[in-house]
Amino acid sequence: MQVTETLNEGLKRGYAITVTAAELDAKVREKLDEAAPEIEMKGFRKGKVPFALLKKQFGPRLLGEAMQEAVDGAINDHLAATGDRPAMQPEVKMTNEDWQEGQDVEVTLSYETLPAVPEVDLSGVEITRLSVKADDAAIDEALANLADTSKQFEDRRKGSKAKDGDQVVIDFLGKVDGEAFEGGAAEDYPLVLGSNSFIPGFEEGLVGVKVDEVKDVEVTFPENYGAAHLAGKAAVFTCTVKAVKEPKAAELNDELAKQFGAEDLEGLKKQIATSLEGEFAGASRAVAKRALLDKLDTLVSFELPEVLVEAEAGQIAHQLYHEEHPEDTNHTHGEIVTTDEHRKLAVRRVKLGLLLAELGQKNEIKVTDSELTQAILNQARQYRGQERQFFEFVQQNAAARQQIQAPIFEDKVVDFIFSQVKVEEKDATKEDLQAAVEALDVE
Structure with missing residues (x-):
């Protein structure tokens, strides 16, 4: 078997792979030898069928299997030897399409490899996190909303x-x-x-x-x-x-409080305060996360696989189209053209995604089975009456599991980075936080 490099430009790689006819024949013989003891044919005892007859009967089918195994083995050996990590599924093409038995098999292999992500110096990163308490005005506003919903x-x-x-x-x-x-x-x-x-x-x-x-x-x-x-x-x-x-409107009294699971009005106010501060903390984290990602974006620069950027730009364009055209639920829009803005955002997302993945791997950050299971259960609750079917679907679908696991992993890596940089807590009002959250939509 011969592997010859044909392209090595930036992250792009190309190879010509030749599997000789002798190698294929040897693999077919190996498979026949392995299966022979269990094969029975009319006129012959079990395990005593002549090799020539076995090859005539089963050779063509085994030849296809041998060819696929040989090419797959060559690719796996190549990737193991080079350490390349293809950004997406490699493209494999057979070049001698008029191939006949007894000839060598020639295929081309092409892909973009994931880049080496440079070390990032976090020592000088400073992040401000807004700290908002639930004041009386916010609690009264929430109470009024509860009363309105109970009117x-x-x-x-x-x-x-x-x-x-x-x-x-x-x-x-x-x-x-x-x-x-x-x-x-x-x-x-x-x-x-x-x-x-x-x-x-x-x-x-x-x-x-x-x-x-x-x-x-x-x-x-x-x-x-x-x-x-x-x-x-x-x-x-x-x-x-x-x-x-x-x-x-419902009266703000102990009876209203009991409708929402509190013993009295004061207990309801405490529940509201806790809930509001949880919401504020979540919003504050989102703002701080954006600020952190903005800093990381400026700290490193490296070549990106074009195939990942193009795929991400396409997803962004598709998502934005449907946000602007919610009535198009049948995906009858045809091709959606990506713009420079889509691509600019895609470059940022791909770069930060690769950086976070590298930091997570180097620091052995993983999503545990229990964390993933809990996340799947949480999503399953959105499909009332079909929770079990959703859970089973995700368990059997690697892509669906990855889609749920990815944001959990990202959040764990971001939390790790927060622990490594300087984070300053700054007291702020609810209005300050709201303005900061609204600014996140401008990207």
Whole structure:
């Protein structure tokens, strides 16, 4: 077997691999010798079939296996000898496509190798982490929000008109082209005006109605409506108003506190304070992490595999497209062209990803089985009723496990780096933190 280097430019590598016909024949013979004792054929005792007959019967199939094993073995031996780590799956092509038995096999191997990541000096890195406490104003605001979510609706005075924010109880029947359609009718339906829970125009059409009033509300289904047969169609909903109710915020007292698992109002305030400070700490860490990654980005520079950058740029472009076009759920957009901005962000992400991976490996940072299992269970809870199927899918799918494991590993490496650099805690207000978080979206 012969391996000849054909390309060595930057991170790009190319090789020509030749597997001789004699080597293939030897591998086939080895496989036949191994299988021969268990083979039975008509007219021969078990294990006594002549070699020539075995080769004629099983040789062609074993030749394909031998060829694949020989090429795979050559590639693995090459990578072990060079220490190269391909950035993505190497490309392997057979060059003598008109190959016939008895000839040498010639293939080409090409890939981009992962770069050597330089040492990074963390001694001069300084990070400021915002520290925000849950003050009385923040707790009162959270309490008011809880009261609002727990509000009740009470009948308005007879003859009152429904206002935005009121709840109307209605019977309705919808028709398109004069024909009722499935799912377009309901009785005693409680609808909060302004909640945007119905198609555009429906709730607005009920502002000002009174009890016992019957009103036809004319609307048009959105072009991207989930039911294709209704998308873009004009419809008329005949609504009978059975009640008009105004919202009444829940009182801030011990009874409200008990609804949220606290013994009394003071206990609820403590729960809220703990929850808020947990949220503040998470947001503060995100801001500090961005600052840390910005510093790391400036500390090192090394060549990046173009194949990784292009793949990352494509993913970024695809993600941003769907954020801007949430209605395109069928991925019918065709090719999405990457821009210089996509590529610039991809370069940063690939470089930092390789750097964090290197730091994690050198410092023996690993994701434990229990950490991964807990993360899988947490994600499985998002699929109510299908938790077991999701868990089993991830357990059997290496790519899915890697997708869950990657952010855990990154966070552990970032925490390690935080422990190695100077972190200054700075008291800040909730508004300061909010502004810093909003600035993260500008990238």
